[in-house]
Amino acid sequence: MIEVHHLNASRSRRITWLLEELGLPYEVVCYQRDPVTNLAPPELKAIHPLGKAPVLRDRGQVLIESGAIVDYLLRRYGAGRFIPVPESVDYDRYVQLLHYAEGSAMLPLLLKLYVGRLGAAGMPLHPRIESEIQNHLGWLDSELAGRAYFVGSELTGADVQLSFVAQIAVRFGGREAFANLTAFVDRIEARPAYQRVVARSGA
Amino acid sequence: MIEVHHLNASRSRRITWLLEELGLPYEVVCYQRDPVTNLAPPELKAIHPLGKAPVLRDRGQVLIESGAIVDYLLRRYGAGRFIPVPESVDYDRYVQLLHYAEGSAMLPLLLKLYVGRLGAAGMPLHPRIESEIQNHLGWLDSELAGRAYFVGSELTGADVQLSFVAQIAVRFGGREAFANLTAFVDRIEARPAYQRVVARSGA
Numbered sequence: 001m002i003e004v005h006h007l008n009a010s011r012s013r014r015i016t017w018l019l020e021e022l023g024l025p026y027e028v029v030c031y032q033r034d035p036v037t038n039l040a041p042p043e044l045k046a047i048h049p050l051g052k053a054p055v056l057r058d059r060g061q062v063l064i065e066s067g068a069i070v071d072y073l074l075r076r077y078g079a080g081r082f083i084p085v086p087e088s089v090d091y092d093r094y095v096q097l098l099h100y101a102e103g104s105a106m107l108p109l110l111l112k113l114y115v116g117r118l119g120a121a122g123m124p125l126h127p128r129i130e131s132e133i134q135n136h137l138g139w140l141d142s143e144l145a146g147r148a149y150f151v152g153s154e155l156t157g158a159d160v161q162l163s164f165v166a167q168i169a170v171r172f173g174g175r176e177a178f179a180n181l182t183a184f185v186d187r188i189e190a191r192p193a194y195q196r197v198v199a200r201s202g203a
Numbered sequence: 204m205i206e207v208h209h210l211n212a213s214r215s216r217r218i219t220w221l222l223e224e225l226g227l228p229y230e231v232v233c234y235q236r237d238p239v240t241n242l243a244p245p246e247l248k249a250i251h252p253l254g255k256a257p258v259l260r261d262r263g264q265v266l267i268e269s270g271a272i273v274d275y276l277l278r279r280y281g282a283g284r285f286i287p288v289p290e291s292v293d294y295d296r297y298v299q300l301l302h303y304a305e306g307s308a309m310l311p312l313l314l315k316l317y318v319g320r321l322g323a324a325g326m327p328l329h330p331r332i333e334s335e336i337q338n339h340l341g342w343l344d345s346e347l348a349g350r351a352y353f354v355g356s357e358l359t360g361a362d363v364q365l366s367f368v369a370q371i372a373v374r375f376g377g378r379e380a381f382a383n384l385t386a387f388v389d390r391i392e393a394r395p396a397y398q399r400v401v402a403r404s405g406a
Contacts (some may be wrong), residue, residue: 050342052307061295065302072295092264092275099268103305104255107313114314114328121324125317139253 002026007040007053008033011164013197015054015069018160020193022077028201067098070157082156090151097150097158105140105165108132109172137169137178144180148187155191163188205229210243210256211236214367216400218257218272221363223396225280231404270301273360285359293354300353300361308343308368311335312375340372340381347383351390358394366391 002019006012006028019026031044031053045051048064056063056072063069074083084090111129115122140162143150149159166188169181176182188194205222209215209231222229234247234256248254251267259266259275266272277286287293314332318325343365346353352362369391372384379385391397 049345050307050338061292063295063299065299065306067302067306068295068299071298075290087278089264092266092271095274096266096268096271099270099302099305102302102307103268103270104253107310110310111314111317115318118321118325118327121327122321124321124324135253142252 003029003057005029005031005044005047005053005055005057007031007044010053011066012054013201014066014160014163015056016201017163017194017197018070018073018082018157020196021082021155021191022073024077065102067102067161070161071098074157082160084151084156094151094156094158098161101161101165105136105162108136109165109168133172137173137181140165140169141178141180144184149184155188159188206232206260208232208234208247208250208256208258208260210234210247213256214269215257216404217269217363217366218259219404220366220397220400221273221276221285221360223399224285224358224394225276227280268305270305270364273364274301277360285363287354287359296354297359297361301364304364304368308339308365311339312368312371336375340376340384343368343372344381344383347387352387358391362391
């Protein structure tokens with residue numbers, strides 16, 4: 001069976017949500033962060049030497065990287081669902097957004113998290129970080145103008161991959177700041193598959 | 204003709220190198236960072252609202268994200284070169300590494316760059332950042348044990364995408380610290396296509 005190695009307070013929910021959308025059976029193996037350091041526990045290194053989550057184990061393969069795992073599940077099990085037709089312009093857009101989520105959009109959000117730990121000592125970096133967060137979240141919001149989902153009218157893996165950034169945007173800027181992202185988050189969180197993950201793992 | 208919008212001292216070289224490997228004609232549109240702020244110039248926003256480089260313009264499409272651009276060029280123009288056969292385990296590995304470069308490996312290197320600007324005030328974050336850099340570069344080095352390239356014996360887009368991290372590793376740790384990454388960097392930089400990019404744009 002497909003195994004999802006999951007760390008609490010991490011980005012693993014995207015994978016379990018997609019597995020629910022696909023209706024695939026899977027098993028979740030849970031890990032807890034160290035309550036003092038907030039770091040992932042060393043046990044995660046037993047499944048993959050980098051010690052990160054999520055990790056997918058399936059058919060003897062061990063895969064890391066959320067974007068690659070989303071793409072793997074759709075290629076292997078999607079039967080054409082949630083992925084544009086290959087060689088279409090929409091497919092190029094899907095791949096681009098799949099990379100963009102962790103390759104660019106998350107960077108200023110993670111910088112804010114890390115630099116925030118320095119307290120006042122990190123202040124000189126804040127204006128640049130805030131400006132980059134606005135740049136990325138503003139662009140994502142504008143990309144949803146006139147679209148229900150990031151590629152078009154139907155859910156794709158790109159939405160699953162971008163959901164984490166969108167949820168942070170709504171928490172970060174409030175429901176008013178990014179109206180399209182807010183509507184998108186409401187839309188995905190209302191999906192029955194998403195609701196099943198919440199019921200299974202807690203909000 | 205394919206246009207590569209290129210910013211000085213950035214990660215755009217991967218794209219021109221791949222275009223040289225594919226033997227495709229292309230045009231480079233150059234932008235210069237602001238010499239005081241080191242930021243990208245506002246003119247980049249005319250080609251893409253995020254104002255980042257590299258940007259590819261081809262057949263009316265404007266594409267961002269190095270990993271997505273590499274994959275696009277190989278799907279569209281590769282004719283099977285530099286990309287594993289779809290539905291193979293090597294293809295899954297190729298996609299995973301394409302995402303890993305910017306989705307994970309670059310994060311601690313960029314954190315080091317940003318937090319370094321704080322000088323002594325950033326010191327509390329250094330041990331964690333250095334430990335994460337060692338974690339990622341050490342894993343990448345181990346993945347090259349017994350392999351000429353990251354997927355196998357032939358160059359793929361994953362090598363192009365990971366080349367920037369590998370080059371930083373060699374500069375960061377010295378040629379002794381990561382022997383496999385050093386050999387890999389020597390191997391790619393000796394390729395005629397890479398040499399042509401250097402001759403065209405400077406070392």
